[in-house]
Amino acid sequence: xxxxxxxxxxxxxxxxxxxxxxxxxxxxxxxxxxxxxxxxxxxxxxxxxxxxxxxxxxxxxxxxxxxxxxxxxxxxxxxxxxxxxxxxxxxxxxxxxxxxxxxxxx
Amino acid sequence: xxxxxxxxxxxxxxxxxxxxxxxxxxxxxxxxxxxxxxxxxxxxxxxxxxxxxxxxxxxxxxxxxxxxxxxxxxxxxxxxxxxxxxxxxxxxxxxxxxxxxxxxxxxxxxxxxxxxxxxxxxxxxxxxxxxxxxxxxxxxxxxxxxxxxxxxxxxxxxxxxxxxxxxxxxxxxxxxxxxxxxxxxxxxxxxxxxxxxxxxxxxxxxxxxxxxxxxxxxxxxxxxxxxxxxxxxxxxxxxxxxxxxxxxxxxxxxxxxxxxxxxxxxxxxxxxxxxxxxxxxxxxxxxxxxxxxxxxxxxxxxxxxxxxxxxxxxxxxxxxxxxxxxxxxxxxxxxxxxxxxxxxxxxxxxxxxxxxxxxxxxxxxxxxxxxxxxxxxxxxxxxxxxxxxxxxxxxxxxxxxxxxxxxxxxxxxxxxxxxxxxxxxxxxxxxxxxxxxxxxxxxxxxxxxxxxxxxxxxxxxxxxxxxxxxxxxxxxxxxx
Numbered sequence: 001x002x003x004x005x006x007x008x009x010x011x012x013x014x015x016x017x018x019x020x021x022x023x024x025x026x027x028x029x030x031x032x033x034x035x036x037x038x039x040x041x042x043x044x045x046x047x048x049x050x051x052x053x054x055x056x057x058x059x060x061x062x063x064x065x066x067x068x069x070x071x072x073x074x075x076x077x078x079x080x081x082x083x084x085x086x087x088x089x090x091x092x093x094x095x096x097x098x099x100x101x102x103x104x105x106x
Numbered sequence: 107x108x109x110x111x112x113x114x115x116x117x118x119x120x121x122x123x124x125x126x127x128x129x130x131x132x133x134x135x136x137x138x139x140x141x142x143x144x145x146x147x148x149x150x151x152x153x154x155x156x157x158x159x160x161x162x163x164x165x166x167x168x169x170x171x172x173x174x175x176x177x178x179x180x181x182x183x184x185x186x187x188x189x190x191x192x193x194x195x196x197x198x199x200x201x202x203x204x205x206x207x208x209x210x211x212x213x214x215x216x217x218x219x220x221x222x223x224x225x226x227x228x229x230x231x232x233x234x235x236x237x238x239x240x241x242x243x244x245x246x247x248x249x250x251x252x253x254x255x256x257x258x259x260x261x262x263x264x265x266x267x268x269x270x271x272x273x274x275x276x277x278x279x280x281x282x283x284x285x286x287x288x289x290x291x292x293x294x295x296x297x298x299x300x301x302x303x304x305x306x307x308x309x310x311x312x313x314x315x316x317x318x319x320x321x322x323x324x325x326x327x328x329x330x331x332x333x334x335x336x337x338x339x340x341x342x343x344x345x346x347x348x349x350x351x352x353x354x355x356x357x358x359x360x361x362x363x364x365x366x367x368x369x370x371x372x373x374x375x376x377x378x379x380x381x382x383x384x385x386x387x388x389x390x391x392x393x394x395x396x397x398x399x400x401x402x403x404x405x406x407x408x409x410x411x412x413x414x415x416x417x418x419x420x421x422x423x424x425x426x427x428x429x430x431x432x433x434x435x436x437x438x439x440x441x442x443x444x445x446x447x448x449x450x451x452x453x454x455x456x457x458x459x460x461x462x463x464x465x466x467x468x469x470x471x472x473x474x475x476x477x478x479x480x481x482x483x484x485x486x487x488x489x490x491x492x493x494x495x496x497x498x499x500x501x502x503x504x505x506x507x508x509x510x511x512x513x514x515x516x517x518x519x520x521x522x523x524x525x526x527x528x529x530x531x532x533x534x535x536x537x538x539x540x541x542x543x544x545x546x547x548x549x550x551x552x553x554x555x556x557x558x559x560x561x562x563x564x565x566x567x568x569x570x571x572x573x574x575x576x577x578x579x580x581x582x583x584x585x586x
Contacts, residue, residue: 002517016516066344077314088346091547103286103289104342105340
């Protein structure tokens, strides 16, 4: 299994950089994943709003939410999601929220 | 990131991971129960593999299995080999030979009479079949550049897809391929988008475009009987990136188009092309064709998607045994017509960044759609520049053949993406435009991995950006 080493921590991820064990996600992991994978230094309240919604949705439904749901829940327009997470909703926001890689053409 | 262990040959050693297959069986999914979606069962898989192989050989496969003279021209056309030039297992001919030797051992008379002479040999156990899986799914993006350059007419892409199809029948497939096939069989679309989610997202995008253009006259119609155009899309557009739907709606509205999306049969992507499963290919393509018939539209238009274009425009009619009654085209062809007929006006000075074009393998090499996107780009950008090689000789984005959904092969994919990265860098462009959603993600991976100062865009986005909407002199403020 691949891993990321950052700030002295070792995080196990799959080959796409998604968390290998999604159940082990913590807010600290999110911060480190955001830094390593999205180049974000620190997460703002807006980042957290998106990340926490995705995380809760995933825990409830075992599924990545559609970007429509992310915008509805946070009140952000679509482009805001891309501004917050450069790799977009799937490879950016879902990754930081510790979800496994969504299936399909992404 | 640490690389997955590879053999000295570079072929990835990924074990078969049947976890989601087991879950699908436990849940009793209809597609599994009815035998449409095959799962892995330990047992006489080698015998079944050989039986399928013998029964499915067609004339074109037989040619590809016997006509190779080992000249090596295919090696120079393959980005896997160009990036790993000391590794013979990366050549298309070696990959094809792994299939060829089974054919020789069990079908062709030469291998039955003198197997040592023609290097014939068959798989002995499931482990060998799994290794074959790692070759045909993991060491090839099915881009068919080798096919295009073969002087003997050997279609290695066809051989790879054929072998993938045999393994799919046995459930010996990467987990990602199984998952997407499952979703497409079960829900009619590859991302398991529900009808409610589909309709809500379309309404959302309609409202966004209404705000942008300041008019309520805009609609994103669903199931409108008798519309001229049936517009079909990639589920990725609904689930994660609906901007392209908004762009299309804005342009269709401005062109005064009569169009509709279908309520069912809207997914033009087709994992049957990647998994080699013609039955899945037929099911998904038929959904689209029947939607057009049901709504009595005059034309099927496919959004920007490479494998969806090839599947729906070319292969699907054969898989489904369906008479093609309507013209089927890419939305880029539709855009070109609008521009030529003056149905839309554009201001190319709104796209001034240098832009290059990446030909999708399934669209250019396998779909013969080459000049149309260039015609459009020249009209909507001020600085369009080719990358080299281009058109039918372009290199794969490295995510083709379904590789984006197979995480286990990603390290090798990104290693051989060096060829694509060099090609992109040499253009000096800031934007790389492609008419394939799969290429968007493939290219984004290459750009991120090789730290290229580029951004990926699609044709619809550039046209939408340059679109002059009557009644507004300036570019609209609220941009998607």
